[in-house]
Amino acid sequence: MRTTSVDVVRIATKGPGDVSGLLGLIEQGKIDPKSIVAILGKTEGNGGVNDFTREYAVSALSAALAPFIDLPPHRVEQRIAFVMSGGTEGVLSPHITVFTRDSAANRVSPDISEKRLSIGMAHTRDFLPEEIGRSVQIRETARAVAAAMAEAAIVDPQDVHFVQIKCPLLTSDRVEAAAARGNKTVTNSAYGSMAYSRGASALGVAVALGEIEGEIDDEHVLRRFDLFSSVASTSAGIELMHNVVIVLGNSTSSAAPFEIGHAVMRDAIDSTAVIKALKSVGLHIEDGSGPPMASRQLVNIFAKAEASPNGSIRGSRHIMLEDTDISSTRHARAAVGGLISGLSGTGAVYVSGGAEHQGPPGGGPVAAIARLSTK
Incomplete structure (x- = not known):
């Protein structure tokens, strides 16, 4: 049932x-x-x-x-x-x-063993400015992910295919408030704090899903990029001081006519991973030049985009990190967005910039939701 x-x-x-x-x-x-x-x-x-x-x-x-x-x-x-x-x-x-x-x-369901799209939400408590980008945010995020999984009736972490998080950032007022209490924030840069918050939140997902073994602390954030989640997508904003966690996966408790799957892009031009994500939910591309062709219907694709931190993509130099006119996150969103749009046949796809600890350096998770055939 x-x-x-x-x-x-x-x-x-x-x-x-x-x-x-x-x-x-x-x-x-x-x-x-x-x-x-x-x-x-x-x-x-x-x-x-x-x-x-x-x-x-x-x-x-x-x-x-x-x-x-x-x-x-x-x-x-x-x-x-x-x-x-x-x-x-x-x-x-x-x-x-x-x-x-x-x-x-x-x-x-005609086949109770089939797993269908399920969703769960949870919120962390509000963070103090000095907790953003640090182990406290990692731990609290991990707890929220577990709570959201329970709400979605997802038991196996392998059935989680995308975890979307909205997380806070620092402002000058927030930095000053921490200093007034005798505490120091992870950075004094508002823009830099976005990366710390995204990264700590992503590591929280990895901890919750067992993607990382051992203790994770402050020193790992934005330093150990070999530690990452293959399903986390985190986005920082000024409009909140806590983390909003949305877990998307498949569960036998769901009667939804939808299914979600994912793959991991190893870099910004990894078309193979995008195609793999589409195929994971029964969507197929005939020649790579048009929209998916299948009895199922694409609902949306969700992906992360990041400029490769080593300054190159498959041996070719890129300038995304050196452009003082346009931020690297904007370059990356445009590049990955173009790739995914070309393969899916629509520009109305969800591509978020800044993939710290969200997939391998320079890459990121890509998930697809498809409506199942009603035949």
Whole structure:
């Protein structure tokens, strides 16, 4: 007997404050707003410290959904997990992906052994500025991942295929607040703190899923890049002080007509890994020049992008780390976004920059969700 059912809908947006597509589907009865549990989005900001399109998008969505779930807008985030990733460089197209979940107690699967898409959410406590990017964030994230897995009824870590986390960053005010208490933050750079927070959060995922053995401490963050998670995707933002954790995987408790799978890109041009991720959910590419061809339908692809830290990709030098006009994360999102869009046939894919401890250096996880055939 299946206990839950998950639905996934990708909606194009005309701007970070555009909620018309979501409201339209709600009015048509295609989305029950009370069943929404998470919304992941790509906004057209710069993806940096001052990218307020993320906060703008969350505020707009919260205000739009508040009347439907009988909550004031400022409390909607306690009910729905929002993760907005800034930066839609190149061919990437702004959009949101809405996840809903409801009871499926009366539904019986023809094959109870089949695992289907399941989702679980959890939040860490708020972090002090001096805890960001350090072992405290690693430990608390690991606990939250375990809690989200339990909510999703995922027992085997191998059934977890993507863990999306929104994590905090440091600002000058937060650094000063720590100093006033006699504490020192991991860095004084707001931009640099994004990498520390992403990295510590990713290591927390690796610890929770048993991808890393032994003790992990402060000294491992942004130093031991051989330590990583193959399914973590972390995105830092100014709009929160805790971690929002969303676990996506497959479970026998789910009656959802969707399946998720993943692969790990070894670098920014690893088309083989993208194709492997698509094939893991029954999506096939005939000649590599067009969209997937199968009886299943692609819902979305989620991936991390990072400029290779050694300055080269398969022996060829790149300048992403040396460009003082455009940050390396923006270069990487554009490159990986173009690759994935070309293979999937759409630019409306979720590609997030900054892959510290998220896949091997210069690479990152790539996950695909497909709707199963209803034949």
